[in-house]
Amino acid sequence: MATRVAFENSNEIGVFAALTNGYCLTGINRSENFYSVFESELAAHIPVVHATVAGCRFVGRTTVGNRRGLLVPNTATDQELAHLRNSLPDSVVVQRVEERLSALGNIVVCNDHVALVHPDVDRETEDVISDVLGVEVFRQIVGGQALVGSYCKFSNTGGMVHPRTTVEDIEELSSLLQVPLVAGTVNRGSDVLGGGLIVNDWSAFVGLDTTSTEISVIENIFRLSGNAGGGGQGQQSNIVTNMRSSLIDQLS
Amino acid sequence: SPQAATSKSPTAITMTDVETSIQPGAIAGGTAATILCCICAAPISPNPSNTCSSCLASRSDVTRGISTEATLHQCRGCSRWHQDAGKWIGCDLESRELMALCLANVSGLKKRKNEGSAGRVRLVDAAWVWTEPHSMRLKVRLTVQREVEAGGTILQQSFVVTFVVRNQQCVECQAAFRQGSWKSLVQVRQRVGHKRTFLYLEQLVLKHGAHRGCLSIETFKDGMDFYFPDKGKAARFISFLEDVVPMKVKSSKKLIGTDDKSNVSNYKYTNLVEICTLCKDDLLFLPKKLARHIGNISRLVLVRNISNVIHVIDPLTGQTGNIESDAYWRDPFRPVVTAARTRLTRYVILGKDPVYLERNVSKRGVNRKQRSKLALITAARESDLGSNDSQLEERSHLGYLMKSGDVCLGYDLRDCQMVDDEAEEARNGGKFPDMVLVRKLYGGVAVGEADAAKKRVFRLQRLDIKTGEEEQKSGRGKKGKKDVEMENLDEEDFMQELEADRDMRTRVNIYKSDIAVSKENKEGEDGSDKNEDEEDDDQKITLDELLDNLVLDSKPDAEDGAILGETSLDGGQGMMFVGEGERAAKDSIGYIGRDEALNIEVRDTAIPVADNIWGKEFLEKNGKFT
Numbered sequence: 050m051a052t053r054v055a056f057e058n059s060n061e062i063g064v065f066a067a068l069t070n071g072y073c074l075t076g077i078n079r080s081e082n083f084y085s086v087f088e089s090e091l092a093a094h095i096p097v098v099h100a101t102v103a104g105c106r107f108v109g110r111t112t113v114g115n116r117r118g119l120l121v122p123n124t125a126t127d128q129e130l131a132h133l134r135n136s137l138p139d140s141v142v143v144q145r146v147e148e149r150l151s152a153l154g155n156i157v158v159c160n161d162h163v164a165l166v167h168p169d170v171d172r173e174t175e176d177v178i179s180d181v182l183g184v185e186v187f188r189q190i191v192g193g194q195a196l197v198g199s200y201c202k203f204s205n206t207g208g209m210v211h212p213r214t215t216v217e218d219i220e221e222l223s224s225l226l227q228v229p230l231v232a233g234t235v236n237r238g239s240d241v242l243g244g245g246l247i248v249n250d251w252s253a254f255v256g257l258d259t260t261s262t263e264i265s266v267i268e269n270i271f272r273l274s275g276n277a278g279g280g281g282q283g284q285q286s287n288i289v290t291n292m293r294s295s296l297i298d299q300l301s
Numbered sequence: 302s303p304q305a306a307t308s309k310s311p312t313a314i315t316m317t318d319v320e321t322s323i324q325p326g327a328i329a330g331g332t333a334a335t336i337l338c339c340i341c342a343a344p345i346s347p348n349p350s351n352t353c354s355s356c357l358a359s360r361s362d363v364t365r366g367i368s369t370e371a372t373l374h375q376c377r378g379c380s381r382w383h384q385d386a387g388k389w390i391g392c393d394l395e396s397r398e399l400m401a402l403c404l405a406n407v408s409g410l411k412k413r414k415n416e417g418s419a420g421r422v423r424l425v426d427a428a429w430v431w432t433e434p435h436s437m438r439l440k441v442r443l444t445v446q447r448e449v450e451a452g453g454t455i456l457q458q459s460f461v462v463t464f465v466v467r468n469q470q471c472v473e474c475q476a477a478f479r480q481g482s483w484k485s486l487v488q489v490r491q492r493v494g495h496k497r498t499f500l501y502l503e504q505l506v507l508k509h510g511a512h513r514g515c516l517s518i519e520t521f522k523d524g525m526d527f528y529f530p531d532k533g534k535a536a537r538f539i540s541f542l543e544d545v546v547p548m549k550v551k552s553s554k555k556l557i558g559t560d561d562k563s564n565v566s567n568y569k570y571t572n573l574v575e576i577c578t579l580c581k582d583d584l585l586f587l588p589k590k591l592a593r594h595i596g597n598i599s600r601l602v603l604v605r606n607i608s609n610v611i612h613v614i615d616p617l618t619g620q621t622g623n624i625e626s627d628a629y630w631r632d633p634f635r636p637v638v639t640a641a642r643t644r645l646t647r648y649v650i651l652g653k654d655p656v657y658l659e660r661n662v663s664k665r666g667v668n669r670k671q672r673s674k675l676a677l678i679t680a681a682r683e684s685d686l687g688s689n690d691s692q693l694e695e696r697s698h699l700g701y702l703m704k705s706g707d708v709c710l711g712y713d714l715r716d717c718q719m720v721d722d723e724a725e726e727a728r729n730g731g732k733f734p735d736m737v738l739v740r741k742l743y744g745g746v747a748v749g750e751a752d753a754a755k756k757r758v759f760r761l762q763r764l765d766i767k768t769g770e771e772e773q774k775s776g777r778g779k780k781g782k783k784d785v786e787m788e789n790l791d792e793e794d795f796m797q798e799l800e801a802d803r804d805m806r807t808r809v810n811i812y813k814s815d816i817a818v819s820k821e822n823k824e825g826e827d828g829s830d831k832n833e834d835e836e837d838d839d840q841k842i843t844l845d846e847l848l849d850n851l852v853l854d855s856k857p858d859a860e861d862g863a864i865l866g867e868t869s870l871d872g873g874q875g876m877m878f879v880g881e882g883e884r885a886a887k888d889s890i891g892y893i894g895r896d897e898a899l900n901i902e903v904r905d906t907a908i909p910v911a912d913n914i915w916g917k918e919f920l921e922k923n924g925k926f927t
Contacts (some may be wrong), residue, residue: 212347215331232334237352260340 050273051234051253051264054086056163060236060256062185064107067154068247070161070205072137073097075234076106080184085136090252101129109247113198115161118142118181122151154206155243156197160205163226165189165197187225199243204294205250207270209233211240231270235259239281248273332686335350348456358907360487361449363458367422372404373439373464378474387473395429395885395892403441407462410445413807422447430461431898432880439464442893442901458907474686475849476516478529483516484569485535490524491576496788498580498607499525502546503764504809511541518764529707532570539572547626548578557900577629578612579604582739582796584712585722587613588634595622601733603698606804607653616737619675619698645739647683648693649702655778656696676700680736683708697738711738739800757796759847760814776819813847 053264056065057078061288065076068189072095075084087097097294102111103124112121117142121130148171156167157178166186168173179186192214194200200211201222202205223230235245236256245256248271255264268274321619338353340360347355352360373385381389382402394397404410410424423446444459476482479506491498499520506512512527514534519526529535542548551573559566579585581602595613602613611624654677668927678700701708714733727733801804804854827881887891893901 059578212334212351214334216334217331232336232347234336234339234351240340242349260339262337263339263460265342266337 053257053259055257060258060273062216062254062256063244063247066247067109067112068278069115069247069251071095074100074108074112075148076108077101078122096136096286100133109270110152113159115152115159115182117183118144120146120153120181122153123147124151142181144177146174155196158198158201159184160203167195167197199241202242202246202248203228203250203289204271204273206246209242210246211242232265233263233266235263258265266291320396347924351647354908355542361456363445363447363456365459368407369460369462370708371406371464373406374469375466376474377468377469379471382472383469387472393884397890398890400427400890403439403464409794428893429885430901437466437562438465447782459905461901461903465669485529485532486571487527487535487538487574488574489574491578492523493578493580496791497795498576498790503555505545507762507764508810509541511538535572539574542574546607547611547629549630550574561583569876578635581607583588584737585613587775588632595624598622603737609850617696617734646713648680648709648711649683650707650709651679651687651692652705653678653700653703678703687789693736695734695736697839699738699741707741709741711736740797743813745799758814759811761811
C-alpha cells in the first residue's frame with residue numbers, strides 16, 4: 050500500500066527516511082507530521098526511530114541497511130551511533146563504515162539477499178557490507194548511472210529502475226538480482242527513485258507529487274496491492290497482463 | 302580502475318565487464334524501455350519529463366505571461382505609428398519596422414530578472430496574419446520556445462497576438478491643428494506697386510526649400526508673412542533672405558506669459574524684413590555720389606539683376622556696377638521709372654550695327670564680354686511702325702541679342718514722367734537717350750498672339766499661400782477685375798523676365814509644360830534645323846534647361862504636407878493597391894493569407910522539441926564518479 054507523504058513541503062522523502070523490513074529511520078523535523086505518518090503505518094509492526102547522522106536530517110541517504118544490519122558513515126557521531134544501537138532491536142547490527150564516499154544511501158542499494166554498490170567503493174567496504182548485511186554484493190551501474198542508490202530501488206519482491214535504462218540492462222539486472230524489475234518514475238516523472246520512494250516488503254511511501262499512474266506501477270511491481278489474499282492476487286495478475294509490455298517477465 | 306583489476310570477490314562484477322556492457326551512447330544502442338506516462342499511463346519512451354506529449358502540452362503553458370492583446374497608436378493625420386515618448390515612425394503595413402514595433406509591445410517576451418532560466422522564452426518565428434481592412438486590428442502569429450519544469454524539455458507553441466490600433470494625434474499634427482501656435486513671424490515687405498519681386502522670391506524659396514518648417518504663408522498688398530513655430534527656424538529663413546535680396550531687418554517681441562517663480566518668459570517674435578524698392582529692369586537715376594562711388598558709372602542706369610547686391614548696367618556703354626545693400630539703405634532712392642507693364646513700350650528692331658569701344662586696360666575687372674556686346678540699334682515703336690516713319694537709333698547693351706524683326710520692350714524716355722527734378726533737368730538738357738531697351742520678347746508674346754501666355758514652353762511651381770486678413774477684408778468687395786488684372790500683369794512680366802535672362806533661370810526651378818513635352822516628342826522627327834538660327838541669342842530658353850518632374854496635379858509642397866496640415870495619404874489601412882502579403886514577402890516575413898487566417902487558432906498545442914539528450918554528462922564520464 051503506497052502512501053503519499055511530504056517532508057516539510059519537499060517530495061524527496063527518500064532523503065529523509067530509510068525503511069527496511071525490520072525498522073524505520075526518520076530525520077528530525079520541527080513538526081512531527083512526517084514521523085507520525087510512518088508511525089501510524091508502521092509502528093504496530095516495526096520500530097520507527099528518530100535519528101540524525103552527523104547532526105544532519107538526511108538519514109535516508111547516508112545510511113543503508115536491511116533487516117540484519119545498518120551501516121552508517123564515518124561522519125556519524127558516537128552519540129548517534131549509541132542512540133541507534135539503543136533504539137533498534139538487538140537483531141540489527143549497527144556498524145560504522147570507513148569509506149571515502151560517505152553517502153551510503155546513494156552508493157549502495159540492497160534488500161535482504163543481494164546488494165548493488167557503486168563501482169568505486171573500497172574493497173573493505175564491500176566486505177563489511179557483505180558481512181554485516183549478509184548479502185551478495187555486486188558492483189554495477191544502473192542504466193548509465195553510477196549512483197545506484199539514487200536511481201534504483203528494490204525490495205525482496207520487486208524493484209524499479211530509472212526510466213532511461215535500456216531493456217537489455219533491465220533484463221540483465223533482473224537476472225542478477227532475481228527480482229522482477231520495471232523502469233518507472235516517481236514524483237511526477239522524476240528519475241530519482243532513491244529520493245522519491247522508500248519501500249519494504251509490505252509498504253511503500255512516495256512523495257506527495259506522485260501521480261496515480263506511478264503509484265499503480267509501484268504497487269504492482271512491489272506487490273503491494275491493498276487487498277489481501279486471492280482477490281488481490283487476481284487483481285494483480287489482471288494488471289500484470291495488461292501492463293505486460295512494461296514489465297520484465299520474471300514472476301515465477 | 303585498479304580496484305576492479307584486483308577485486309577477487311567471487312560474485313563481484315568487475316569494472317571491465319561493466320565497461321564492455323555499457324558504452325557511452327548505450328541508450329542509443331540499446332532498446333529504450335517503455336514507461337508509462339506519469340499522468341495518463343500511456344506507454345511512452347522516456348523523455349526528460351517522463352510524460353507523454355499531450356499531457357505535457359496540456360499541463361504546461363508555454364505562453365504564460367505573454368500578453369495576447371496589446372494596443373498600438375497611430376496618428377490619423379500622418380498615419381505614423383507611435384513608438385515611444387513622442388517618437389513616431391512611418392512604416393508600411395506588413396513591413397519589418399512595424400513588426401519590430403509590434404514585438405516591442407508584446408509584454409512577456411523579454412527575460413525578467415527574477416525568473417531564472419525557466420522564465421526565459423525564445424522567439425522562434427513571427428508572421429503576419431491577414432486582418433480585415435478598416436478593422437483597426439493587426440494580428441501577428443508568434444512561435445515561442447520555453448524550457449518547462451526543471452527537466453530540460455523544451456516546448457514550442459504558436460499563438461496569435463492581436464493589436465488594437467487606436468488613433469492618437471502626433472506632436473506635429475497637433476501643432477499644425479492648433480491655432481495660433483506660431484512663435485516667430487517674418488514679415489517681408491516691399492513698398493512697390495507690383496509683385497514681381499515676390500514672385501521671384503517665391504521661386505527661390507521653392508528651389509531652396511527655405512520655407513520648410515514654416516507653418517503657413519500669407520500674402521498682403523505689400524508683401525508676405527511667414528509663420529514659424531520657433532525662433533531658430535525664423536532666423537534661418539531670414540539669413541536665407543539676406544543672401545538673395547537686399548534687405549534690412551527689424552525685430553521685436555511681444556510678451557505672452559511669464560512665470561515669476563522660474564523666471565521663464567514666453568514671447569512671440571516678429572521680424573520685419575524690408576526689401577529695397579529697386580527691382581529688376583528698373584531705370585534709375587543715381588545720386589551723384591553713389592554713381593561716382595561705383596566706378597564713375599553714368600547716372601542713368603538700368604537694374605540688371607537683384608541679389609544681395611544690386612547689379613546695375615549703363616545701357617549706353619555697357620558698364621556694370623554693384624550697389625551694396627547698406628549703401629542703398631543709407632540713402633534710399635526710388636527708381637525713376639519702374640518697369641511696370643504700362644510704362645514699357647514695344648519696339649521692333651530694324652537693324653543693328655556693332656559698336657567698338659576703346660578698352661580701358663586698367664579696368665580689367667569689368668566683364669569684357671558685356672562691353673563688347675554693345676550694338677547700335679535702329680528700332681521703331683510698334684505703334685509707329687505702320688503709321689509713320691519715325692525711327693530711333695540708340696546704343697543698347699542688349700544689342701547683341703537682336704536681329705532685325707525682333708520685338709523688344711523698352712522705355713520711351715521722351716514721353717514718360719520723371720520723379721526726380723534733377724532727372725527732369727538732365728532730360729531737358731538732352732543728356733538722356735530717347736530709348737532704353739530692357740528686354741527681348743520671345744515666342745508668341747513677341748508676335749502678339751492672343752493666347753501666347755498659355756503657350757509657353759515652361760511653367761513654374763507655386764507655393765501654397767493664403768491671402769492675408771487685410772487683403773481679404775478689403776478685397777472682398779474690391780477684388781474685382783482690377784486686382785486680378787494687376788496680378789496677371791505681374792505674373793506675365795515675371796515670365797517674360799525669366800524668358801529673357803539666363804542667369805535668373807539658373808536660380809530658379811523651371812519645369813516643362815505640356816507643350817514642351819509634346820515638342821520634345823516632335824523634336825526627334827524634325828531634326829536639328831533650329832540650331833542654326835539662334836547662335837547669337839544665348840539668353841533664349843532652351844528645352845534642356847527645363848526640369849520635367851513637376852506633377853501638374855499635385856498640390857504644391859506635397860512633401861511638406863504633413864507640416865502644413867495637408868496630406869494625401871490614406872488612413873493606416875488604405876494600402877489596397879499593394880497586394881496583400883507583398884510587403885511582407887519583400888521583407889521576408891511570413892504572411893498568413895485571408896483564407897488561412899479564418900481557420901487559424903488563437904493558441905496551438907505545444908509540441909516538445911527534440912533537442913537535448915538527457916544524462917549526457919554521465920554518459921560521457923562513463924559512469925565514473927569523478
